[in-house]
Amino acid sequence: MVMDRFLPPSLQPTSVRLRQLVQLRSAPKRWPYALAAAVCIAAPVTFGWSLGNVSAGVIATVGAFTALYGADRPYLNRALVLTATAVGLACAVGLGVWSQPHGRLGIISVVLVATFATFFCNALRIGPPGAYMFALAGAVGTGLPTQHMDAWHAALLVLAGGGFASIVRLTGVLTDPRRPERAAVASAGMAVAGFLQACGGPGEDRARHAAAVALHDTWTMLIARQLRSADDDTLTRLRAISRELHLLFIDGVNAAAGSTDRNALAARARNLAAEARSKDAASPREKAEHLPLGKLGILESLRESLVWPSPILVVSLRVGLAAAIAGVVGIALDLERAYWIVATAVLVLHQGLDWNRSLQRGLERVVGTLLGLALAGGVLWLAPQGLWLALTLAILQFLITMLVVRNYALAAVFITAIALTMASGGHAAGNIEELLWDRAIDTVIGCAIGIAVLLVTAPRAVAAPIPQEIAAALNAAREVATFAAGGDAISAAAKRARRNLQHRAIALLTAYDLGAGARRQDRRFSEGLWPAVVATQRFLYRLLAFCWTLEEAGSDAARDMARAAFGANGLAGLSGALQAFSIEASGGPAAVISSDVPDFLKKDLEDLSRSLVRQPERAAG
Numbered sequence: 094m095v096m097d098r099f100l101p102p103s104l105q106p107t108s109v110r111l112r113q114l115v116q117l118r119s120a121p122k123r124w125p126y127a128l129a130a131a132v133c134i135a136a137p138v139t140f141g142w143s144l145g146n147v148s149a150g151v152i153a154t155v156g157a158f159t160a161l162y163g164a165d166r167p168y169l170n171r172a173l174v175l176t177a178t179a180v181g182l183a184c185a186v187g188l189g190v191w192s193q194p195h196g197r198l199g200i201i202s203v204v205l206v207a208t209f210a211t212f213f214c215n216a217l218r219i220g221p222p223g224a225y226m227f228a229l230a231g232a233v234g235t236g237l238p239t240q241h242m243d244a245w246h247a248a249l250l251v252l253a254g255g256g257f258a259s260i261v262r263l264t265g266v267l268t269d270p271r272r273p274e275r276a277a278v279a280s281a282g283m284a285v286a287g288f289l290q291a292c293g294g295p296g297e298d299r300a301r302h303a304a305a306v307a308l309h310d311t312w313t314m315l316i317a318r319q320l321r322s323a324d325d326d327t328l329t330r331l332r333a334i335s336r337e338l339h340l341l342f343i344d345g346v347n348a349a350a351g352s353t354d355r356n357a358l359a360a361r362a363r364n365l366a367a368e369a370r371s372k373d374a375a376s377p378r379e380k381a382e383h384l385p386l387g388k389l390g391i392l393e394s395l396r397e398s399l400v401w402p403s404p405i406l407v408v409s410l411r412v413g414l415a416a417a418i419a420g421v422v423g424i425a426l427d428l429e430r431a432y433w434i435v436a437t438a439v440l441v442l443h444q445g446l447d448w449n450r451s452l453q454r455g456l457e458r459v460v461g462t463l464l465g466l467a468l469a470g471g472v473l474w475l476a477p478q479g480l481w482l483a484l485t486l487a488i489l490q491f492l493i494t495m496l497v498v499r500n501y502a503l504a505a506v507f508i509t510a511i512a513l514t515m516a517s518g519g520h521a522a523g524n525i526e527e528l529l530w531d532r533a534i535d536t537v538i539g540c541a542i543g544i545a546v547l548l549v550t551a552p553r554a555v556a557a558p559i560p561q562e563i564a565a566a567l568n569a570a571r572e573v574a575t576f577a578a579g580g581d582a583i584s585a586a587a588k589r590a591r592r593n594l595q596h597r598a599i600a601l602l603t604a605y606d607l608g609a610g611a612r613r614q615d616r617r618f619s620e621g622l623w624p625a626v627v628a629t630q631r632f633l634y635r636l637l638a639f640c641w642t643l644e645e646a647g648s649d650a651a652r653d654m655a656r657a658a659f660g661a662n663g664l665a666g667l668s669g670a671l672q673a674f675s676i677e678a679s680g681g682p683a684a685v686i687s688s689d690v691p692d693f694l695k696k697d698l699e700d701l702s703r704s705l706v707r708q709p710e711r712a713a714g
Contacts, residue, residue, distance in 0.1 A: 126164060127494035133157040133258035134511075135487035137250075142479040151515055152247055154486060155233060156182055156254025158226045160262050161494075162219060167273050168266040170318040174219065175262060179255025181210070182230045187248030189234020189432075199235035200420030203432050206231035207439045208413035215405045215445060216398035217391060222497075224412070224443040225436075232432035233516055271327045275369050277314040278331050278338070281307040282366025285338050289345045289359040298627050301634060302602055304342055309388070309595055311335045317387030332384060334369050338362060339641060346638040386592040404558065404607070407550075408445035415442055415546040419539055433532055437462075437539025442547060447610025451547050454501065455540040461505020462536040466529045469510040473525050486511060558604040559622045563629050563678040566597040567671045570636055574671070577636065578664035580652035582643040591640055598633045601626060624704040625678070632697040639693065662689040670698055677705050 134157045141150020156179055163174035185206045192199040210227035213219075234247065265272060284300075284307035291300035315332050341362050348355065389397065398405040419434040441455045477485045489511040496504040513532065573594045576587040605626050608619025639658070643651040659667075666689030673684030684705070686698050 123495055123498070127491045129261050130157075130160045130494045131487040131491040133160040133254075133261050134490040135483040136257055137254045138483035138486060139480060142483065147479060147482065149242075149250055151482075152186070152242075153250040153254035154515060155186055155230050156251040156256070157258045157490075158182060158222075158230065159255035160258040161222050161226065163262070165220070165273055165277070167314060167318050168263055168270060169320060171273075172259065172263055175255070175259035178219075179252055179259060181227055182255055183248040183252035185210075185227050185231035186234035186251045187244045189231045190242070190247040191244035193235055199432060200424065200435065203228060203231045203235065203435045204413060204416040204420055207416045207435065207443070208409055211412040211439070211443045212398065212405060212409035214443075215408060216394050218388070218394070225440050228416075228439040228443070229436050229512070232436040233512070235432050269372065271325075271331070274314050274328065274331050275372075277311045278335050278369035279366045281311040281335065282338055282362050282369060284308075285342050285345070286359040286362035286366070288342065289355050289362060292345050292348055292355050298630065301346065302598075302630060304345075305595070305634065306599060308335070308339055308342060309599065311338075312385045313387035315387070316384055317390070331369060334365050336384075338365055340645065341365075343638040343641045346634050347642075386588050389592070389596060402558075404445055404604070408442065411546055411550050412439055412442050414550070415439065415543050418546065419542045422538060422542065423535070433535035434539040434542070437536050438543040438546070441540055441543030445607075447607045448547065448612050449610040452544060455544050457502035458505055459536055459540050461502045462509045463533055465506035465509025466513075466533055468506060469513040469532075470525055470529050472510055472514050473528070482514075486514060489514070559601075559608055559619060559626065560678045560680070562597065562601040562604040563622075563625060564675040566594070566601050566629055566633060567675040567678065569594045569597045570633060571668050571671045573636055573640065574664060574667050577640055577643060578655055578659045578667075580643060580648070580655035582640040582651065583648075587640075591637060594633060594637060598630055598637075601629060625701070628697070628701040628704040632694065632701055635694060635697050658691050658693060660689070660691070662687075663691045666690040667694065667698075674698075674701060674705060 134154050137153035137157060138147060138150040141147045141153065159175050159179045159182060162178045163171040166174060188202045188206065189199060192202045207224060207228035210224035214224045214227075230251070269275075281304070284304040288297075288300040288304035291297045312335065315328065315335060319328070341358050344358055345355070388394075397403060400406070415438040416435045419438040420432075423432070423434045437458060440458060441451055444454075446454065472485060489507045492507045493504050493511065496507070509532070513528070569590070572590045573587075576582065576584070576590055581587045582591070605619060605622065608622070609616060611619060643654060646654055666687035670684060670686050670690055676682070677684045684702060686695075686702055690698055
């Protein structure tokens, strides 16, 4: 059977379209954030100038990169992230400075910093700019003019700059202590409204996943990133709004395509978004009795990331390999600052992007750097000192922050200029032409190494995780079904199972996104799996919706509802079908659906069965 409704021609899966699934959260105004970053860069230089030691101020500006992290987190959680970032940057620079007298040891230090930073930033979902700034800090440390400065002294300067940046980034707590949480709930409200409007249309599957991701992010903000004792009127209100949004989302999942109240439901979601955005409570809210768990914990995330072949572990080892090759090439070519090659190779790979986006990022970096060298040459020739240096760095950082999200190639122009200016340490450069020529060669070589490593280490394998993620999601669904059949949706174990199932649903789309952005011959295999991905997600969200219905019904009514839905043999039939589907997704024989599966899941299971039968033939090896 041809499942045309899974693949309408206007929605052929591509990496660009799938990225839109998780980009519906409204972007905040960037100019206040950019202004704060500029202040953080300029202040250390200004302070150093006032003390007659501009070089020390420039070294401290490396710590100012701390301001780029944790922008969308609750303030207390942001403080923890900023503190860890400042310490990490200080250690990276200190290690780089310490390795200066030891020659090639500097390259080894940058490789280690890049590899470990990539793993921890991705595993703990630190967010942009991720591991690159740590690698860049270590690289800059190996080239800073610190002849009269010990490694610990340089590290303390960076830590001081990071401490100041942290204070600046936390000042918003004085005027609006719950602004990040309100923004997250408001964004989720708009995503839910978009899904409700899309129900029954060609964009339903994409909108449903986007709303689910936004709601998951909201619970992460309101639960996982809060202190256990955190409980005030605003947080209580936002949790209640988020719960109501989730119930609206469930209504959309359960609604028929021709539901007549979708517009009313969407309007209610938008009203809730507006209520969340407002600082004033529009109506009193009762404290929610049961709350979901949000994202995986730190230890759970690290443990999952260490299991081979997790995407995060693969990316980390890939970065380490590219950084090591780049360092060896730099030494072999006797380049004065081989760390620049390493940093460029890390930039291409550290986010774990697919082939298309990695290639695009590399090309943007090369073009932006080559153009930025002209700007850097002008800045180095002018050799601004004191307050002029502080102003120059502030302007460059402001432009970078404003541009980096929407136009990376243009941002790379200013990134190059600020990196070379900071590396000069506030001193006049010697042979500017030779310096610029060396950086151009380093950038081209670094990007080429990054792309080559990705080409060799990520061929057809990018599509392999998709069947694995389908199987993992179905196995997680079996665990949730066990609790649901007993009417349990609120015990600690049931909540963990539901959280894990939501995590697997998101991971499935992430795996598909990587495959859909692969090279052409590899992309065909991934796109052929799209019907199975969609069918799996529809089933997962239907099951999660049932759990929310059980939770809303209360304990006694939930048990009666579960008995009515599953019957006497429904759990056994569903568990057997999911186990068979999991085996089929991994390359086993075709599964057979038992007649005992619950009626509310039967149609989704039939769609899943047909989609798995139509899986593309796997390549040998």
